[in-house]
Amino acid sequence: MKxxxxxxxxxxxxxxESCLVQSAEPVDDWKPATSNQRGKQYPQVNSEGxxxxxxxxxxxxxVTVSFRDSSPFIQGEDGAWTGITRPLDEGFHYYTxxxxxxxxxxxxxxxxxxxxxxxxxxxxxxxxxxxxxxxxVPHGRLREVLFHSKSTDSVRRAFVYTPPDYDQDLxxxxxxxxxxxxxxxxxxGWGVQGRANLILDNLIxxxxxxxxIVVMIYGxxxxxxxxxxxxxxxxxxxxxxxxxxxxxxxxxxxxxxDQPHRAMAGLSMGGMETKMITLRHLDKFSHIGLFSGGxxxxxxxxxxxxxxxxxxxxxxSYGSRxxxxxTAARESTDALKQAGIDSHYYESPETxxxxxxxxxSLYQMAPLLFRN
Amino acid sequence: MKxxxxxxxxxxxxxxESCLVQSAEPVDDWKPATSNQRGKQYPQVNSEGxxxxxxxxxxxxxVTVSFRDSSPFIQGEDGAWTGITRPLDEGFHYYTxxxxxxxxxxxxxxxxxxxxxxxxxxxxxxxxxxxxxxxxVPHGRLREVLFHSKSTDSVRRAFVYTPPDYDQDLxxxxxxxxxxxxxxxxxxGWGVQGRANLILDNLIxxxxxxxxIVVMIYGxxxxxxxxxxxxxxxxxxxxxxxxxxxxxxxxxxxxxxDQPHRAMAGLSMGGMETKMITLRHLDKFSHIGLFSGGxxxxxxxxxxxxxxxxxxxxxxSYGSRxxxxxTAARESTDALKQAGIDSHYYESPETxxxxxxxxxSLYQMAPLLFRN
Numbered sequence: 001m002k003x004x005x006x007x008x009x010x011x012x013x014x015x016x017e018s019c020l021v022q023s024a025e026p027v028d029d030w031k032p033a034t035s036n037q038r039g040k041q042y043p044q045v046n047s048e049g050x051x052x053x054x055x056x057x058x059x060x061x062x063v064t065v066s067f068r069d070s071s072p073f074i075q076g077e078d079g080a081w082t083g084i085t086r087p088l089d090e091g092f093h094y095y096t097x098x099x100x101x102x103x104x105x106x107x108x109x110x111x112x113x114x115x116x117x118x119x120x121x122x123x124x125x126x127x128x129x130x131x132x133x134x135x136x137v138p139h140g141r142l143r144e145v146l147f148h149s150k151s152t153d154s155v156r157r158a159f160v161y162t163p164p165d166y167d168q169d170l171x172x173x174x175x176x177x178x179x180x181x182x183x184x185x186x187x188x189g190w191g192v193q194g195r196a197n198l199i200l201d202n203l204i205x206x207x208x209x210x211x212x213i214v215v216m217i218y219g220x221x222x223x224x225x226x227x228x229x230x231x232x233x234x235x236x237x238x239x240x241x242x243x244x245x246x247x248x249x250x251x252x253x254x255x256x257x258d259q260p261h262r263a264m265a266g267l268s269m270g271g272m273e274t275k276m277i278t279l280r281h282l283d284k285f286s287h288i289g290l291f292s293g294g295x296x297x298x299x300x301x302x303x304x305x306x307x308x309x310x311x312x313x314x315x316x317s318y319g320s321r322x323x324x325x326x327t328a329a330r331e332s333t334d335a336l337k338q339a340g341i342d343s344h345y346y347e348s349p350e351t352x353x354x355x356x357x358x359x360x361s362l363y364q365m366a367p368l369l370f371r372n
Numbered sequence: 373m374k375x376x377x378x379x380x381x382x383x384x385x386x387x388x389e390s391c392l393v394q395s396a397e398p399v400d401d402w403k404p405a406t407s408n409q410r411g412k413q414y415p416q417v418n419s420e421g422x423x424x425x426x427x428x429x430x431x432x433x434x435v436t437v438s439f440r441d442s443s444p445f446i447q448g449e450d451g452a453w454t455g456i457t458r459p460l461d462e463g464f465h466y467y468t469x470x471x472x473x474x475x476x477x478x479x480x481x482x483x484x485x486x487x488x489x490x491x492x493x494x495x496x497x498x499x500x501x502x503x504x505x506x507x508x509v510p511h512g513r514l515r516e517v518l519f520h521s522k523s524t525d526s527v528r529r530a531f532v533y534t535p536p537d538y539d540q541d542l543x544x545x546x547x548x549x550x551x552x553x554x555x556x557x558x559x560x561g562w563g564v565q566g567r568a569n570l571i572l573d574n575l576i577x578x579x580x581x582x583x584x585i586v587v588m589i590y591g592x593x594x595x596x597x598x599x600x601x602x603x604x605x606x607x608x609x610x611x612x613x614x615x616x617x618x619x620x621x622x623x624x625x626x627x628x629x630d631q632p633h634r635a636m637a638g639l640s641m642g643g644m645e646t647k648m649i650t651l652r653h654l655d656k657f658s659h660i661g662l663f664s665g666g667x668x669x670x671x672x673x674x675x676x677x678x679x680x681x682x683x684x685x686x687x688x689s690y691g692s693r694x695x696x697x698x699t700a701a702r703e704s705t706d707a708l709k710q711a712g713i714d715s716h717y718y719e720s721p722e723t724x725x726x727x728x729x730x731x732x733s734l735y736q737m738a739p740l741l742f743r744n
Contacts, residue, residue, distance in 0.1 A: 037490055038594075055474060057473050058472070058474075059472040059473040060472030061433070062431065097476075099472055100432030100433070100471055100472050101428070101432060102428055102430075102432060102479075104476045104477065104479050105483075107491070111490050116411075118482060119479070136527060141518075142516040143514065143516070144513060144514040144515070144563075144569075145511070146511035155506050155507070155508060167625065168623075168624060201518075222410075251540075252540060
C-alpha cells in the first residue's frame with residue numbers, strides 16, 4: 001500500500017499548522033513506552049518526551065490521537081499510520097486514538113481508568129522516576145477487599161495496601177491513610193497509575209517513613225458531571241467512608257484506630273472531598289492532604305482552637321503548571337502557618353493536573369505522617 | 373449521515389452468506405452486557421445468547437467483529453455501526469473489533485488479558501451464573517504480591533486469595549491451591565474472568581468446602597508460540613514455582629505447608645504444566661486438577677504404588693464441546709479408578725475451551741480438596 005497523504009494532512013500542511021511541531025527533527029532515541037502491553041514496540045517515547053504512535057489500520061482514511069499539536073498521522077507502505085506528539089511533560093498521560101471517527105483505545109497500551117473509562121495511557125519517563133520504580137526491596141501488598149455498604153445497598157470494592165512486614169509479624173498495629181482518586185477515576189487509580197504501593201515500599205525500604213496502611217475506595221464522584229461541582233453532595237460518600245468503611249477497616253485490619261493515627265488525602269475532586277470530610281470530623285482525622293484539590297484557609301476552619309488542638313498536619317500541593325491553584329495554595333499555607341498550624345506546601349516542578357504531580361505529592365507527604 | 377451499505381455488506385448479501393444468520397429475527401430482549409464498562413449501553417446480549425454491537429465510527433467504511441457468522445455491520449443514521457452475532461455459548465468470550473483494518477478493543481468493554489493481549493470480552497449470562505455471582509456474603513481477599521525471583525532475576529507478581537476469616541482470626545493455618553491460567557493468559561485470569569475469589573466465597577458461605585488459600589502466578593507460557601507446545605520447556609517455571617514461590621508463600625502466609633495440604637490445578641496449558649510438575653513432585657502436591665488440559669493415564673505414572681500412597685485426588689474436566697479431550701479424559705479417569713486412584717471426571721455442559729468450563733471446573737473440584 002502506497003503512502004498517500006490524506007486530505008487532512010494536506011490541509012494542515014497548507015495551513016502551516018504542523019510546521020512548528022515538525023520544524024526541528026525529533027531526537028532519534030525512541031524506546032517502547034513502559035506503559036505498553038508486553039512485547040508491543042509502540043508507542044515509543046524519546047528523550048524530548050515526544051510520543052510516536054504506530055497504528056496498523058490499512059483501510060483507514062484518517063487516524064488522529066487526542067494529544068493536541070501532534071503531527072498529522074501518515075500512512076506507511078505497510079498500511080500502518082505514524083504520528084508524533086509535541087514534547088509532553090514527564091509522567092503519565094491518558095489518550096485516545098481516533099479511527100474513522102471512532103474514539104478507541106490504542107490496542108498497544110495497557111488500559112487504565114480515567115476520564116470515566118478504561119482506556120490508553122502513556123508513561124513519559126521522568127528524571128525522578130526512581131522513587132516509584134519497581135525494585136528488589138521488601139514489598140507490601142495491595143489487596144482487593146469486597147465489603148457490603150448498607151447505605152448504598154451494594155457490595156463495594158476497596159484496595160488496601162499493607163506494609164511489607166504486615167503478614168510476617170502479626171503483632172504490630174499500623175496508622176491508616178485514606179487516599180482518594182479524582183473525578184473520572186476510581187479506586188484502582190492510586191494502586192495502578194499512582195503507584196502508591198511502590199512509592200511506600202521504596203520509602204519504607206529507605207527507612208524514611210513510619211509504615212502505614214493505605215485504604216483506597218471509590219469516591220462516588222463520577223455521578224457528578226464535571227463542572228457541576230458546586231452541586232456536589234458529599235453526604236452519600238461521607239456516610240460510606242465514616243459509618244461503613246472506617247469501622248470495617250478497623251475490624252478487619254490491624255490498625256491503630258484512634259484519631260492521631262488516621263489521615264485522609266485526595267487528589268483533585270478527592271482533595272475537595274478530603275477537605276469537606278476532615279473539617280467536619282476533626283475527631284476522626286489528624287492529618288490532611290490536598291493534592292491539586294484546593295486549599296484550607298483560616299476562614300474555612302470553624303473553631304481554630306479546636307482545630308489546632310487536634311490537627312497534626314495540613315499538606316497542600318499543586319503542579320507548577322496549575323498556576324491559579326498553586327498561588328492560592330501558597331497563600332493559604334502561609335496563613336495557616338501564621339495561625340499556628342503545621343502547614344506544608346509542595347509544588348511539583350513542570351507538571352500539570354496529572355498523575356506525576358500526585359505521585360510526587362504522596363512521596364513528599366508520606367514522611368510527614370504519623371511522626372508522633 | 374445516511375446509511376450506505378458497504379461493498380462488503382453488499383458482497384455478502386449477494387453471496388447469501390448472511391441469510392442464514394438473519395433468517396430468524398433475533399429475540400428482542402436485549403440487555404447491556406455485565407462485562408461492559410460502567411454506564412455503557414452496548415454491547416447488549418439477548419436471551420438467545422446473541423450479542424449486539426454498536427460502534428460509533430461515523431467515517432469508517434467497514435466494521436467487523438471477531439465472532440464468526442456475525443451479521444454484517446450496518447451503519448445507522450447516527451453514524452454508528454450495528455452488528456449481531458450468532459447465539460453464543462453461555463459464559464465469557466474474548467473478542468476484537470476491526471475498524472478500517474485495525475484490530476482494536478471495543479471501547480465499551482472492560483479489558484481482560486487473553487490471547488496475549490489486554491482486550492475486550494463479553495459475558496453471556498449463564499443459567500448457573502449464581503455460583504460465581506458477587507453476593508452479600510463474607511468475602512475473602514485477593515492480594516497482589518510482588519516477590520523477587522532469583523532464577524529469573526525479576527520482580528514477579530502473584531495474586532493470592534485468602535478466605536474471609538483469614539484477616540480476622542489470626543490463628544488458623546490453611547491448605548493452599550496453586551492455580552494456573554492457560555496459554556495467552558496471565559496471573560490476572562483466575563481472579564478476574566475466572567472469578568475464583570467469588571466462587572470460593574460462595575462455596576465457603578454455603579459451608580460446602582474447607583477454606584483454603586489460592587495462589588495464582590504467571591505460568592511463563594506465552595513465550596512458547598501456540599502449536600509449539602512439543603518444545604515447551606517446563607523447567608524455568610518449575611524452578612520459579614517449586615524453589616521460589618512455594619517457600620515464599622509458606623513464609624508469608626499462614627499455610628499448612630505439608631504435602632497433604634498442597635494442591636495444584638490449571639487450565640489448558642496450565643493443566644499440562646500441572647501434570648508435568650505434580651508427577652515429578654509427589655512429595656509436594658497431594659491433589660491434582662487438569663481443566664481442559666489433558667489427562668493422567670496409568671502409564672504416565674512412573675511408580676504407581678508411590679503415587680497411590682501420596683496422591684489424594686486426580687480431577688480432570690473438559691467442556692462438552694471439546695470432544696476429543698473429553699473422550700480421552702473419561703477413559704483415563706476410569707483407568708485410574710481401576711488402579712485405585714481417587715479419580716474424578718467432570719464435563720461442563722455445552723461449553724467449549726473457554727472460561728465457563730473452567731469456572732465450573734473449579735466449582736466442582738473445590739469441595740473435593742483437603743477433605744482429610
